[in-house]
Amino acid sequence: MAETEPTPTSLSRRIDGLFRLARRPDGLPFSNEEVATACREATGVSFSTTYLWQLRTGRRNNPTKRHLEALADHFEVPVSYFFDDEHGAKIAAEIELLGALRDAGVRSVALRAVGLSSEALGTVSDLIDVIAVREAAARRARGAGEDRPAAEDRPAAEPFDDRV
Structure with a gap:
């Protein structure tokens, strides 16, 4: 019997959304390995690349409070981003806007429109x-x-x- 893909949960979509929207200072997306390492180093919490991948894909859906706090700290979002639908949507929109404003052309147009x-x-x-x-x-x-x-x-x- 073939194993079926898990259905992404709201939590996994939000975690994955941070990876899609947030960028490193050089504009490239973060890798699972970079984020897991940064979370481990910042908090001392055991955080493997595989575990982060499992959270992103919905294969694991019950992270500890410390894991979510570490992710929130890394991506500079409040922990409520993971739980509050309305608040999470606002934060995602803000991250997307900030990402667009990193583009010099978009920033130039925005500044000229002020x-x-x-x-x-x-x-x-x-x-x-x-x-x-x-x-x-x-x-x-x-x-x-x-x-x-x-x-x-x-x-x-x-x-x-x-x-x-």
Whole structure:
């Protein structure tokens, strides 16, 4: 009889969500090993990479209070993130926003938008939506079997060199 995958629990989704949303200072995602090591070193609590993986995938769903506190400390969220649906959703949205603001281009747009009226911010939002739709359509067209990349994705032509 084949073993079935466990159904992710609310807790496992939240723990995994921290890994998806939070980033290291260099912008890369944290690995299970990095987080388990950091939690062990910060708290002295036994915390293996395998155990963390099990929590993320729902294979284990009853961590100790100390494990959750260690994870909360590492990801800089309150422990209530793991238990309170409303509070957890707010924290996840804040983490996602902070991640987006790490991108220099997003940060530049956000800083330039400070002080704009709500009407002007609505216009900026509408423009972003239109551009996102156009870019998604262009990606789909390129992925739908076009043999050549779009002009903006092709490398510039090399100058002709008649030396042999």
